[in-house]
Amino acid sequence: xxxxxxxxxxxxxxxxxxxxxxxxxxxxxxxxxxxxxxxxxxxxxxxxxxxxxxxxxxxxxxxxxxxxxxxxxxxxxxxxxxxxxxxxxxxxxxxxxxxxxxxxxxxxxxxxxxxxxxxxxxxxxxxxxxxxxxxxxxxxxxxxxxxxxxxxxxxxxxxxxxxxxxxxxxxxxxxxxxxxxxxxxxxxxxxxxxxxxxxxxxxxxxxxxxxxxxxxxxxxxxxxxxxxxxxxxxxxxxxxxxxxxxxxxxxxxxxxxxxxxxxxxxxxxxxxxxxxxxxxxxxxxxx
Numbered sequence: 001x002x003x004x005x006x007x008x009x010x011x012x013x014x015x016x017x018x019x020x021x022x023x024x025x026x027x028x029x030x031x032x033x034x035x036x037x038x039x040x041x042x043x044x045x046x047x048x049x050x051x052x053x054x055x056x057x058x059x060x061x062x063x064x065x066x067x068x069x070x071x072x073x074x075x076x077x078x079x080x081x082x083x084x085x086x087x088x089x090x091x092x093x094x095x096x097x098x099x100x101x102x103x104x105x106x107x108x109x110x111x112x113x114x115x116x117x118x119x120x121x122x123x124x125x126x127x128x129x130x131x132x133x134x135x136x137x138x139x140x141x142x143x144x145x146x147x148x149x150x151x152x153x154x155x156x157x158x159x160x161x162x163x164x165x166x167x168x169x170x171x172x173x174x175x176x177x178x179x180x181x182x183x184x185x186x187x188x189x190x191x192x193x194x195x196x197x198x199x200x201x202x203x204x205x206x207x208x209x210x211x212x213x214x215x216x217x218x219x220x221x222x223x224x225x226x227x228x229x230x231x232x233x234x235x236x237x238x239x240x241x242x243x244x245x246x247x248x249x250x251x252x253x254x255x256x257x258x259x260x261x262x263x264x265x266x267x268x269x270x271x272x273x274x275x276x277x278x279x280x281x282x283x284x285x286x287x
Contacts, residue, residue: 004100005130007161016267021063023136027126028067029055029159030102031138034092036157036167040084045069045142046152048172048180050207056155056171058215062206063265066139070146070172077120077144082108085122085140099163103127105134119143147234149227150176174211174219179227181208182245182283186237189250200257206266209279225286242283251276 002010012022032055035041047056049068054061075081089104096102109121120142125134150173157165172180181204188201211219232239258272 001099001162004102004128004161011161015063017063018264020136021065021264023126023128024065024138025063026161027102027104027124027136027138028064029157029165030092030096031067031089031104031124031140032157032169033095033165033167034088034090034104035085036169037091037095038084038088041088043170044072044075045170046072046148046172047169048177050181050203052171052177053174053207053211055158056169057158057174057218059158059160062203062210062262065265066141069140069142070148071120071142071144072148073145075144081120081142082106082122089124095165095167099161101129103134109139146180148172148176149179149230174215175224175227178208178211178219179224179231182224182228183231183235183237185245185250186232186239187235189244189247190237200254200261202254202258202261203265205254205279206262206275209275209282212282213278221286228286242280242287245283246276246280 001007008019008022008026011025012019015022028051032047035045047067047069049064049066050062051064051067054064071077086106089106093102093104103126105125105127107123107125109123111119111121122140124138124140126136126138127134128136152170152172154168155171156168159165185201185204188199229239231237255272259269262269
């Protein structure tokens with residue numbers, strides 16, 4: 001097998017993306033494998049979000065920088081969870097040694113403001129042989145108090161780099177990923193109205209568009225709207241009609257952050273207007 005540096009260099013050349021993104025992508029896969037192999041977390045954390053689209057469903061999809069999970073209700077939080085995330089990274093480090101001498105380190109991420117759902121977050125730093133210290137950073141974000149509407153499915157971790165990961169991870173259904181992303185857009189729009197800024201949801205718009213546009217045959221389209229409405233109800237998110245997703249204030253904000261939030265992750269990023277015009281038609285059809 002080629003040295004890990006050569007394999008990562010080939011991936012960088014083939015994708016046209018930055019060295020930093022390729023390093024992070026490699027780390028994400030093995031952190032997932034560690035969680036999947038940890039008996040105390042493998043059935044308690046349900047993988048979701050844009051990274052799940054790449055790592056469990058489509059492989060050839062946009063790159064990411066974090067891992068999002070929903071925790072089941074009975075999971076123990078705080079120090080126990082931190083200890084098990086550390087254990088997962090130890091497991092991942094042991095698993096990856098067959099292919100590369102990657103090392104991983106966990107740092108608890110402390111929110112500046114307390115999260116309304118007591119979300120837990122951890123920074124994971126990696127150290128490859130060419131690093132003097134732990135440099136590449138990915139994040140694990142764990143949502144609490146989020147009812148899972150559809151039974152999760154077990155999926156292989158799609159990795160690449162001439163390596164094979166045998167662990168399977170519990171992951172949201174495609175429909176629930178889309179429904180939750182739709183709700184996230186409206187949640188953050190409310191924050192934008194209240195304080196004039198929020199974390200960009202450009203990646204959510206892109207993911208919803210990409211899945212509805214390119215993978216509709218894999219979706220049960222008829223259940224997405226009811227899933228979305230149920231998720232809005234749980235978090236008391238107001239929804240009146242599909243035009244809520246295309247408010248001018250919201251779209252102006254997304255347009256300004258489109259390149260910043262997606263450019264580093266997608267080589268041929270489609271223009272914002274093209275995506276929104278097409279997505280509007282597809283969202284209206286859901287309702």
